[in-house]
Amino acid sequence: MAAKKQKILCLCNGVSEKDILLILKRGAKNLEDVKKFTGAATGCGRCKSETEAIVEHFKKRKPIDLQTNIDF
Numbered sequence: 001m002a003a004k005k006q007k008i009l010c011l012c013n014g015v016s017e018k019d020i021l022l023i024l025k026r027g028a029k030n031l032e033d034v035k036k037f038t039g040a041a042t043g044c045g046r047c048k049s050e051t052e053a054i055v056e057h058f059k060k061r062k063p064i065d066l067q068t069n070i071d072f
């Protein structure tokens, strides 16, 4: 089975959607954090709106209920 290709969102800096989601899961709070830690949207700016949309979508998701999702 072939590995799934990642969609490169920021062509200037080679940043994928997966890279952005990973940095959000690791605590990035906003577009500025994502820019700082991934380099996305720091070149030509063409990917800025899509990067911002991913950040906003991530912020609106429901928090994980740790009490019911962890198996001990």
Ligand code: FES
Pocket: 009, 010, 011, 012, 013, 040, 041, 042, 043, 044, 045, 046, 047, 048
């Ligand atoms: S494509 Fe992301 S800054 Fe140019």
